[in-house]
Amino acid sequence: MPTYITLVRYTQKGVENVKDSPQRLDAAKKAFRGMGAELKEFYLVMGQYDIILVSEAPNDEAVAKIALTLGSLGNVRTESFRAFKEDEYREIIAALP
Numbered sequence: 683m684p685t686y687i688t689l690v691r692y693t694q695k696g697v698e699n700v701k702d703s704p705q706r707l708d709a710a711k712k713a714f715r716g717m718g719a720e721l722k723e724f725y726l727v728m729g730q731y732d733i734i735l736v737s738e739a740p741n742d743e744a745v746a747k748i749a750l751t752l753g754s755l756g757n758v759r760t761e762s763f764r765a766f767k768e769d770e771y772r773e774i775i776a777a778l779p
Contacts, residue, residue: 683719683738685765686745690733696757706757713751717744733758736765 692700707724714721719739727734739745742764749760766774 683740685767686737686739686762687765688735688737688749688760688762689731690735691759692732693757693759699757710752713748717748719744719748
C-alpha cells in the first residue's frame with residue numbers, strides 16, 4: 683500500500699482538550715482501519731507541527747476521507763503527503779529516460 687505522511691496541528695479546541703488526545707488517537711486508529719488504512723507511526727513533535735503520522739492507505743481518496751473525518755471533529759488540522767519508500771524511489775529513478 684502507498685505510504686503517507688500527515689503533519690498535524692492542534693486547533694485551539696484541541697489544545698484546550700489536550701488531555702483527551704490519547705483517546706482521540708485511539709479513535710483515529712479506528713478511523714484509519716475503517717478506511718482500509720493503517721496508522722503505522724505516531725510522533726509528538728516540537729516546532730511548527732504538533733504531531734507527525736506515518737500511515738499506509740489503499741489510495742489518495744482514503745487519505746482524503748480520513749483527513750476530512752479527523753478535521754471535522756475540530757481538534758486538529760492536517761496536511762498529508764504521498765511518500766515514496768526507498769525501493770519505490772529507486773524504481774522511479776530507474777524509469778527516467
